[in-house]
Structures are given as structure tokens and as C-alpha cells.
Amino acid sequence: MKKTSVFSIIKTLHLAMLAGQVIFTAVIFYLIYSKMKLPILVEHEKLLQVVALVFVTVTIFAGNRLFKKKLLVLNEDVQTATKDKMLAYRTICLIQWALLEAGVLLCGIFALLTANYAFLAVSVIIIIYFALLTPVKDKIAAQLNLNSTELDAL
Numbered sequence: 001m002k003k004t005s006v007f008s009i010i011k012t013l014h015l016a017m018l019a020g021q022v023i024f025t026a027v028i029f030y031l032i033y034s035k036m037k038l039p040i041l042v043e044h045e046k047l048l049q050v051v052a053l054v055f056v057t058v059t060i061f062a063g064n065r066l067f068k069k070k071l072l073v074l075n076e077d078v079q080t081a082t083k084d085k086m087l088a089y090r091t092i093c094l095i096q097w098a099l100l101e102a103g104v105l106l107c108g109i110f111a112l113l114t115a116n117y118a119f120l121a122v123s124v125i126i127i128i129y130f131a132l133l134t135p136v137k138d139k140i141a142a143q144l145n146l147n148s149t150e151l152d153a154l
Contacts, residue, residue: 006086010093010135017097018130021104025123028108032115039115048110052119056103056126063099067092075145085144093135100130 031037041048070092074085104123111119140146 006083006090007135007137007140010086010090010140013090013094014097014133014135017101018127021101021123021127021130024108025104025120025127028111028123029117029120031112032117032120037112037115039113041110041113042115045114045116048114049116049118052103052107052110052122055106056122059099059103060126060129063096066099067096070095071143082146085146086140089140089144093133097130097133100126100133104130 071089074080074088074092080088103126107119107123107126111117111123
């Protein structure tokens, strides 16, 4: 049986979450474009735009702040084993990614309710940012202060 590296698991989780967001946004776009779903909250469109922008801004900043704070705590604990560090890192990443995904879902729902493509544009921007957070082995090693021996052990 082939041993799966911790790096490939994190990368697969990221890819799955990214694919889910892209598919969700594409389905919403198709429903709006084909007029299969009639907008029911057009009169509240401006309010929903403000709510979406505030929510997305808060989740992005909260996710980044939480990620940096937890990463700092993780790196301060020198007693933690490398494998445990990677598991904690995966959890930290999942929390940050879930916050970003929440913004995509909210914007998609608002787009469906108002038939406004601006919400989908915000979703696409979040998806692009999410894609930029792709976990790369060298980046993870640098963030966790792993040396080459620890890196090879994973």
C-alpha cells in the first residue's frame, strides 16, 4: 500500500474545496443566465451587496489573522513533533479556507436571490484568492520552520 504524504493530503483538501466553489459558482451562473430561477429579492439588492461585502471582508481578515496567530503559536512550541505540527497546520488551513468558502457561498446565494452578476464577480475574486493559497511543500516548510531532515520524514 502506497504511503500518502501529509503534503498531498493538504493539497487534495485544498483542490477539493476549490473545485466545490468553482462548481457552485458555475451552477449559480447557469441558473441566472438561463433564467431558470426568478429573482425574489431584487428590491433588497443594495442591502445584500453591503452585507456581502462586509461579510467577505470580515471573513478574509479573520481567516488571515487567525491563520497567522495560530501559526505563531504553533512555531513557538518547539516540543511539538513534526507530524503533529503538520496536523495542526492542516487544521489551521482548513479553518482559513472554510471562512473563504463561506464568502463564496453567501455571494452565490445572494446572486441567486437577486440575479445580480456582481455577487458572482465577488465570488470569483474570492476563488482566485483561494487558489493563490494553494499549499506548496516549500511554503509549508518555511511557515513551519522545518529543516530538510524533518521535511524528508514527512
